[in-house]
Amino acid sequence: MIVTVTMNAALDRTLTVPNFQRGQRHRASQGLTLAGGKGINIARALKRLDVPVVATGLAGGRTGTRIVEELTSEAILNDFVRIADESRTSTAVVDETASSYTEINEWGPHVELGELEMLREKLHYLSRGAELVVFAGTLPRGVDESFYAEAIRELGRRGVQTVLDSEGEPLRLGTEAEPYLVSPNQREAEGLVGQEFHDDDDFAMALDAIADLGAPNVLLTQEEGCFALVREERRRVRFHAVAPRVEPVSVVGSGDVLLASFLASRLAGKPPDEALRSAVAAGAAATLEVGAGRFDPREAGRLTGGVEIVELEVVRS
Amino acid sequence: MIVTVTMNAALDRTLTVPNFQRGQRHRASQGLTLAGGKGINIARALKRLDVPVVATGLAGGRTGTRIVEELTSEAILNDFVRIADESRTSTAVVDETASSYTEINEWGPHVELGELEMLREKLHYLSRGAELVVFAGTLPRGVDESFYAEAIRELGRRGVQTVLDSEGEPLRLGTEAEPYLVSPNQREAEGLVGQEFHDDDDFAMALDAIADLGAPNVLLTQEEGCFALVREERRRVRFHAVAPRVEPVSVVGSGDVLLASFLASRLAGKPPDEALRSAVAAGAAATLEVGAGRFDPREAGRLTGGVEIVELEVVRS
Structure with missing residues (x-):
């Protein structure tokens, strides 16, 4: 079983609005309300992949009640701590006519x-x-930036493997606590490494820099695929995986699906390049659907063949 | 006691977003969630005016539950029929930097x-x-366009006075059922009369045309005030009331506050011009606050002196 922890759970509302314009009155052609936040998105994707998962974290106020109700109605096992202050609501407007996404x-x-x-x-x-x-x-506010680091160390002491996908100082401290895997996107990874990435060498360097911080496995996700570093038998193997081109409807949460799929494959004992291929295909399939963490596994299956994977050269020892 | 009926209740979310732009990711500086829909807005304003009021109507699904919870937390007496299908959510983005309002x-x-x-x-x-x-x-869908008309007739037979604020065919049929007062805005009134209004004569003509349809009292609301026709002792008196200029933050629901204030004054036995003066001032005060039906009665009191009222000439017998 996998446990996902969402400290800042959200009620995600996605409105589909043709010809969306500032200052106008619109009628939404579609409205979707889902429980959200990265951990919940990952739980949703894992459930779709038939992996047993429990979503936990903090949910507050009436919005928190609604978040838990939505999870339950999706039959995603959940066990949240209910807090007094109100959980956030995220609103996204998808305009398919103009391919715009407003958040x-x-x-x-x-x-x-x-x-x-x-x-x-x-x-x-x-x-x-x-x-x-x-x-x-x-x-959320009031939680110390070392929260993830402390939780990762505590679980590590008890032999439980951990994965971290966050940003800023909580990501840096958490990475130093040596989780099994960290999964930043490019912007988050640039913040972690302290410089911008332009070419493949920069990304390969970043993978190693992050691994040196303390995470033996690194997924550096992008919209079009990911860079990955996997430790196998004390050896580091680096990959660059690129998804086939699709017409994205909503890219939000596609990195969460990529991570979920990668974890599901690795837990099932698949080799890293194969896990990466499925993961990138699942991430691409997720961009075809509105709603974070949602994707069609058959669509992912169809896209798998189009994923290009290259093993990267070692850029430094 | 006044009963307000909201057939299409909503959960109104108002997000304050500086520099709101399509296709961008934003952080809301403020988020307000209120029960909404015209009848509920009117009930909120009546409560602020200390008039006993009960809000009823239809509320559905989880959004309906939230609507009722929000009403209860505002201590607005409510007794809604719970329906199976989901009530709507309305989202508004207020950008004070650009004075834009997106709905x-x-x-x-x-x-x-x-x-x-x-x-x-x-x-x-x-x-x-x-x-x-x-x-x-x-x-809402599935309700016959004659619903208001039938309800108004049924209540009329039992001696209960009614007020109608709607649009299109439900407004036309409802007006013919002879409610005590109808309160369309300019666009709705133009639809009812079948032509556009340009000058004061047009508006005065419209007031009479609507009164001829069956409503002895007519409030024709605009952003900057209203035109009104009041029947007193078998005589029709017509007014044009203009609010003092203010910098509006959100004009949504200001017509609902205007109507609520007018009804409160009339029930308290105030003469029509005085009722109109308070009503237009309350409507103007409502534009200074985010959230439909919300206004500061002291602010309304301050604005009352600046309301200009003229009695209109009879344009036809």
Whole structure:
């Protein structure tokens, strides 16, 4: 079983609006309300891949109640700590006529110390049955930037493997705590390494720099695929995987699906290049659907053959 | 007591977003979630004016649950029929830096015949204690366009006065059913009369045309005030009321506040011109706040002195 942890869960509303324009009154042709936040998106993708998963984290106020109801109606196992302050709502407007995607996010809730302690206890309990605990997304206000790092160390001491997908200082501290895998996107990875990436050498260097920080496996996700570093028998293998071209409807959450698929394949014992191929195809399939974490596994299967994978040369020892 | 009926209740989300632009990712500086729909907005304004009010109508699905919860948390007495299909969510983006207001509405739920019958029974019961029943807003799908007309006639037979604020065919049929007052905005009134209005004569003509259809009292609301026709002792008196200039933040729902204030004054026995003056000032005060139906009565009081009222000449006998 995989446990995903979403510290800043959201109610994700995606509105499809033809010819969306500022200052106008519109009628949405479609409205989709889903529980969201990176950890929840990953849980949704894992469930679609038939991997047993439990989503936990913090959910607050009436919006938190709705988040939990939505998860339950999707039959995604969930066990959230309910907090007092209101969880955020994220609103996205998809205009297919103009291929535009407009996003409005709110700040997350403020978390009290006692609420955080309840989450730590819940994690301790849930991780007993877990092969992997995935921490994903930003931290809400009132949570120390070392939260992920401490949780990763605590789970590590008890032999539970962890995955981290976050940004900024929580990502840096968490990476140093030596999780099994970190999965930043390009912007997050640039922040972590401290420079911009322009060519393949930069990305290969970044993979090693991040691995040196403490994470033996690194997925550096992009819209069109990913760079990956995998440690196999004390050796580091680096890949660049590029997805076949598709017409994206909504790219949001496609990195979450990529990560979920990669984890599912690796847990099933597939070799890294094969896992990467499925993962990148799943990420591409996710861009064809509105709603983060949603994708059609058959579409992913069709796209798998078109994924190009090259093994990267070692750029430094 | 006043009963307001909202057939197409909504969850109104207003997001304040500086420099809002299509295709960008934004962080909302403020997010406000309120129960909405014209009848609910009117109930909110009546409550702020200390007038006893009960909000009823149809509320569906999880969004309906949230609508009722929001009403209850505002201490607005409510008694909605819960329906199976999902109530709509309305999203508005206010950008104060650019003075832009962007609105995205969803279609309403589909209503089943049995659900409508439950509402009719509830109305029958609630109207026993009511001085006035206000029908406001659009009809959701599956509700016949003659719904308001039939309800108005039924209440009229039992001596209960009614107010109607809607549009299109439901407004036309409802007006013919002879409610105490109809309150269309300019666009709705133009649809009802069948022509566009350009000068004061056009508006005065429209007031009489609408009164001739069957409504003895007419409020024709505009952003900057209203035209009104009031029947007093078998005589028709017509007014044009113009609000003092303010810098509007959000004009949505300001007509609902205007109507609520007018009704509150009339029920309190105030003469029509005085009622109109307070109503237009309250409508102007409502444009200074985000959230439909919300306004500061003290601000309205300050604006009252600046309202200009002229009695209009009779343009035809």
